[in-house]
Amino acid sequence: MIRFSIFGVPVEIQPMFWLTGAFLGDAINARTKEDVLKVLVFMVIMAISILVHELGHALVGRRLGGGYATITLWGLGGLAYNHGGRFSRSGNFWRVAAGPGAGFALGLLVVVLLCLGLGPQNGLNLTNRSLFGIYITPPSDELRAFISGGGPKLRIIHAFLWINFWWGVINLLPVLPLDGGRIAELFVKPQKLVYQIGLVAGAAMAIFSVSYLHSGYTAMMFGYLAFQNYQMMQSDRWS
Numbered sequence: 001m002i003r004f005s006i007f008g009v010p011v012e013i014q015p016m017f018w019l020t021g022a023f024l025g026d027a028i029n030a031r032t033k034e035d036v037l038k039v040l041v042f043m044v045i046m047a048i049s050i051l052v053h054e055l056g057h058a059l060v061g062r063r064l065g066g067g068y069a070t071i072t073l074w075g076l077g078g079l080a081y082n083h084g085g086r087f088s089r090s091g092n093f094w095r096v097a098a099g100p101g102a103g104f105a106l107g108l109l110v111v112v113l114l115c116l117g118l119g120p121q122n123g124l125n126l127t128n129r130s131l132f133g134i135y136i137t138p139p140s141d142e143l144r145a146f147i148s149g150g151g152p153k154l155r156i157i158h159a160f161l162w163i164n165f166w167w168g169v170i171n172l173l174p175v176l177p178l179d180g181g182r183i184a185e186l187f188v189k190p191q192k193l194v195y196q197i198g199l200v201a202g203a204a205m206a207i208f209s210v211s212y213l214h215s216g217y218t219a220m221m222f223g224y225l226a227f228q229n230y231q232m233m234q235s236d237r238w239s
């Protein structure tokens with residue numbers, strides 16, 4: 001168990017967090033020393049990115065609602081709490097939105113650094129290639145040389161952009177307990193409707209993951225979340 005404090009917020013990283021990171025970093029297929037290094041790099045970038053996301057929740061929460069902020073990184077991602085905090089509805093909205101906001105800001109920082117290091121056109125071109133798999137304009141010789149140079153720096157850039165952009169977008173889907181679901185909860189009444197939205201959006205995302213993304217992991221995750229929302233919908237009927 002790793003424990004430390006950042007900006008006065010105690011952080012706990014549980015062993016299961018690293019296990020999930022290793023799994024997502026494709027540790028199962030790691031054969032060589034270099035493969036293992038790739039997995040470790042991915043795990044560290046994932047930890048930094050999720051920590052920044054949770055710090056967004058914790059710090060904005062502490063500012064708007066007070067209380068004692070803590071962060072836990074566990075098997076299924078991160079959790080930020082503001083123990084004893086009191087929130088207005090808008091305070092709650094900003095606390096939830098600050099997580100994805102912090103992640104997008106970190107992704108944007110990487111894009112700015114790329115633009116400063118490689119020039120704006122190369123920086124944006126490389127960003128687009130990382131996120132969407134295509135170049136905006138034919139790559140310059142300089143960018144080609146940078147990419148064919150390969151190595152860890154390219155993987156670090158790719159992982160930072162990918163995690164902070166795509167995971168941020170997925171996390172904003174209106175499926176509880178993702179941040180998108182928590183935002184939906186603030187605006188949609190009754191609560192049962194929030195679970196219904198979560199069930200439909202989660203199931204749709206699971207199908208989309210299988211048919212278009214070919215990602216069994218994402219499909220399983222959203223299938224499970226859809227089921228969870230269904231269960232909450234059933235129990236909410238009696239409450």
Ligand SMILES: [Zn+2]
Pocket residue numbers: 053054057099100179
């Ligand atoms: Zn969050």
